[in-house]
Amino acid sequence: MKLSAQAKVIALLFSVGLVAGCSTTGENMEDGGYGSDVEPIDQDGGSTVYGGGDQGGISSSSMTEEERMEIQKQTEQQALREVTTFYFDFDTSEIKPEARDVLMAHARYLSNNPGQKVRLEGHGDERGSKEYNLALGERRANAVQRFLVVNGASRGQMETVSYGEEKPAVMGSSESAWAQNRRVELVFE
């Protein structure tokens, strides 16, 4: 899935808004009528539902500093997780340093969502021999899998497959095409 920068910002703002709404309306948002003009009422369970009042239901000032940090962190994490392709140097399966933060975000997400499955697809560039590239693609996918497991994901959430040089992302025989084809793609199901 590819989003434009603008769409991403809108999506993020929307998700922040939702989270903020949640934090002010508590667990009975669906009962209370989010943003509606109702007075606080006592319910059987004793919990209180706050209506919109003067502040229109959404109030950032009602968030604690801690909550705001949490929201910001989640936003950042989500932005990181937009990246699902990781690149490798020729004939190596070492995860590049710049990929680590993003993979950590994926690992955290998988750890928080044990039902989520992901397919790790390993690929190589067209150079060298096909069968060796098939094994190399698998080793790349395994390297990513190990990184995710070490950082909290469970092995059962993941499945790896190598396509070797059979499914290039970019056609052509240039350094740039090769660099884009040596990769592992995370495919969330």
Next chain:
Amino acid sequence: MKQKMSFSLMRATFAAVALMFTAVTSAQAELLIRITEGADSAIPVSVVPFAENGSMPAGDKLSSIVQADLAMSGEFRPLPPEKMLSLPSKRSDVYFRDWRMLGQRYVLVGELTRNGDRVQARYELFDVNREERILGETAAAPASNIRSLAHHVSDKVYEAITGVPGAFSTKLAYVTLQRANGKALYRLQVSDIDGKRAGIRLESKEPILSPAWSPDGKKLAYVSFETGKPAIFIHQLSSGERTKVADFPGLNSAPTWSADGQSLLMTLSKDGNAEIYQMNLQSRKVTKLTNHWAIDTEAAWDSSGKGIFFTSDRSGGPQIYYMEEPGAEPRRLTFGSRYNARPRPDSTGKYVYYVHQRDRAFTIARTNLESGDETVLTRTESDESPSVSPNGRMLIYATKQNGESILTVISADGGAAYSLPASEGDVRDPAWGPIVR
């Protein structure tokens, strides 16, 4: 019991699928042939157009197919018929002085006789200098099969002159790939070695690779991704029946046959990383032959059937290794470059061929197993999948031309060449079939 039943069920399903595919016999992307260069040392030979008794089928003449075969090998330089001073069809009409004058070493003459739905060829090969007949034979084939009869004649002529059996009657297996609107179509095909008479054996939207001929030429083993991951299949060519023999978690790849056809070498990663296994095809039991954290793959038996060549990156990058016997401590064979992979030994036991990186180019090289000397054979740059002809005289491999993958055939010493581009799209993963007697 239960497992057995599901196996045979599975087999039945695959057979049905394969039959559907084999029904499509017309090749969509056929191979073209281009002779790119001949060797300087090519032997001058004249293939005189055969005399004809009775009506012959339309299409290429037998003698022109023989002439093309000999030229294609790179070892012969046939004289164009228009330069011949006479067109004899039997010994009494052969004037050796004329052929000597034309610089010819050998002359092939003959005649074809139509006999019902069959054609009989009677032919003789003469050594011009010694003024001797060195071959005389009759052979017959259905009239619809002139091409097979011609390749048979080429094989006999080649053997009479070089002392080595010809490989013109053998087959090639390869995979074509066409892309349209972002969709890929892979086709496993089998053709003559000049690319003619191509037939589709399997069609898939997912990759097909690594076809390998059984020693009797009746079956192909290959890797297909049709189930979403690589699995090894065995495909009976006459019936189209297919059997999935290896579908373990992880890699199932690089199948090659033992000389007796009873087992396959293959690469599996079910125990964590790519290792070489031998599968007994009767029991389907696998035995692990390598055990190393590095990648071990692309195994092939040597000509004696005792030792195994394979690729391993245990030294840091891929190199060719050899095990004296299955499971023995591997010995590294290649040192001249940081990348050597996919070994294919020839039938003589003298050479092993492989993908070899030279500077930035990926070429095909061979190592003389007696002297250890390495020779780079190709001048192209993205070469892979070398496969040696069963007589050890020619080599086919895949390379790139104008952004498309093509097949190229060279003589085993790197001299002459012809290429087999597909009329459309890519052609790759060639496998040279055995001589079938």
